[in-house]
Amino acid sequence: MTDSPLQNRTVVVTGAARGLGAALARACARRGARLALLGHEKSRLDALAAGLPTDALVVETDVTDPAALADAAGEVRGRLGPPSVVVANAGIAEGGPFATSDPDEWRRVVDVNLTGSAHTARAFLPDLFRTAGYHLQIASLASLGAAPMMSAYCASKAGVEAFSHSLRAEVAHHGVAVGIAYLNWIDTDMIRDADRYAVLRELRAHMPAPARRTFPADHVAARVVRAVERRRTSVYVPRWLRLAQVGRTTLPPVVLRMSRRELPRLEAEGAMDPTGPLGAGGRADRVAEETGAVEP
Numbered sequence: 001m002t003d004s005p006l007q008n009r010t011v012v013v014t015g016a017a018r019g020l021g022a023a024l025a026r027a028c029a030r031r032g033a034r035l036a037l038l039g040h041e042k043s044r045l046d047a048l049a050a051g052l053p054t055d056a057l058v059v060e061t062d063v064t065d066p067a068a069l070a071d072a073a074g075e076v077r078g079r080l081g082p083p084s085v086v087v088a089n090a091g092i093a094e095g096g097p098f099a100t101s102d103p104d105e106w107r108r109v110v111d112v113n114l115t116g117s118a119h120t121a122r123a124f125l126p127d128l129f130r131t132a133g134y135h136l137q138i139a140s141l142a143s144l145g146a147a148p149m150m151s152a153y154c155a156s157k158a159g160v161e162a163f164s165h166s167l168r169a170e171v172a173h174h175g176v177a178v179g180i181a182y183l184n185w186i187d188t189d190m191i192r193d194a195d196r197y198a199v200l201r202e203l204r205a206h207m208p209a210p211a212r213r214t215f216p217a218d219h220v221a222a223r224v225v226r227a228v229e230r231r232r233t234s235v236y237v238p239r240w241l242r243l244a245q246v247g248r249t250t251l252p253p254v255v256l257r258m259s260r261r262e263l264p265r266l267e268a269e270g271a272m273d274p275t276g277p278l279g280a281g282g283r284a285d286r287v288a289e290e291t292g293a294v295e296p
Contacts, residue, residue, distance in 0.1 A: 005229050007032030009131075010083040012076060014063055014120055015090030017041040018281055019188035020138070022048050023221035024087055029054045031225065036076040036083065038063070039090060040284045055080065062288060063090045063116030069123035082127035085228055088117040088160075089138045092282040093190055095200050096274030098151040105276065106152045112285060113156035118163055125171070132175035134231045136224070137164040141184045141211070144244045145251030148259045149199055149272070168233070177231040181224050182241050185214040190279030198271035199263075206258055210240055 011028045015021040016037040022044075025035050029052040036057045037045045049056035057079050059072045076083060091113045094105050121135055128135060143161040146154035161180055168178035185191055185204070191214060194200045204212050220237045227235035236242045244251065266272055277286050 004031035004033075006085070006225075008034070009085065010034045010036060010076065010080040011085040011087070011228075012036040012038060012083045012124060013087045013089055014038045014116075015281070016048065017044040017284070019190065019279075020183075020186055020217050020220060021087075021089045023217040024089060024224060025056070026052065027218070027221040027225040028085075028228075029056070031229070033085070034080045036072075036080055038072055040281075040288045063088075063120055064111045066119045066122065069119050073123040073127065076124075077127060082130050082133075083124060084128075084131045084133040085136065086120065086124045086128060086133070087136045087138065087228070088120045090116055090120070091138065091156075092285050093150065093153040093194070093278045094275055094282065095149050095153075095194060095197060095278065097149065097272055101152070101274055105274075108285070108289065109152035110156045110159070113153070114159040114163065117160050121163075121167060125176070128176045129171075129174050134177045134179065134228060135164075135167070136179045136181060136228055137161075138224075139164070139180050139182050141182065141241060141244065143180075143182060144241070144248045145255060147203060147255060148263065149203065177233070179227060179232050180234050181227065182234065182236045182245065183220060183224075184211065184238060184241060186220050187214045187216050188279065190281060193279045193282075194275070197275050198269070199266045200275070202262060202266060202271075203258075206262060210238070213238075 006028055011033040013021050013025050016025050017039045025037055029035055034055045037049055038059050038061050042060050045058040049058050059075055061068045061072045092109055094109055117137060137160050139161050140157040142154040142157040164178050164180045223237045224235055277283050
């Protein structure tokens with residue numbers, strides 16, 4: 001797409017090894033962008049880079065390590081030029097009751113999703129100031145309405161929304177735009193893994209039909225990248241999530257009624273054990289954290 005504003009621009013995507021991150025990288029590359037692919041699982045990142053039609057740089061890094069991210073930003077700047085777009089996509093999830101959750105696993109979800117997003121912004125903001133660039137935070141329906149059994153994930157996604165609003169107000173006078181992508185269920189290994197657990201599967205099944213539908217990652221990425229090209233302050237996939245934004249104050253009572261009805265049965269069936277990290281990406285993050293190695 002030779003008329004894309006992303007052509008010949010450097011775009012950074014964190015959590016690019018699989019799922020939405022990989023789909024976003026492919027969509028940006030088709031528009032002529034140079035890609036910096038950050039994350040764990042170097043072999044997957046290398047394979048992704050090899051299949052892209054434009055230049056791509058693979059950088060192994062953990063978004064919870066600010067020193068490593070600063071080094072990554074320097075490498076990207078030196079090899080591809082200062083980025084015009086940074087997509088804070090890296091994220092993990094785990095499910096189960098908060099009361100019996102592992103404190104370290106709970107903290108790790110918040111560290112990756114929220115603190116890692118802030119570290120990402122901090123590392124690349126000097127470049128975005130230089131390019132009058134765009135920072136996109138990947139958020140969620142969970143940013144608008146929290147669900148039971150996903151307290152760490154919901155807290156982190158609510159946090160990234162607030163962080164992005166604050167950051168936008170701070171950097172607008174420098175010509176830097178900050179956007180938030182509100183996304184619903186995407187067909188990734190994280191969501192497929194979540195469906196193996198009865199409590200998470202049942203809770204999603206009791207959502208209204210439009211809210212429980214999953215969307216292919218490439219479909220979501222195409223919508224998100226169009227928003228990147230237009231430097232949107234927000235993008236909703238699917239579009240009806242904009243209604244959830246308007247009516248977000250009505251969501252907690254609805255969730256509470258559903259939880260009071262369904263959770264006692266699931267608890268009696270013994271279906272509320274903690275899930276641990278969800279999906280291959282979550283498991284790769286656990287290996288990297290425990291061993292200090294990025295490649296699982």
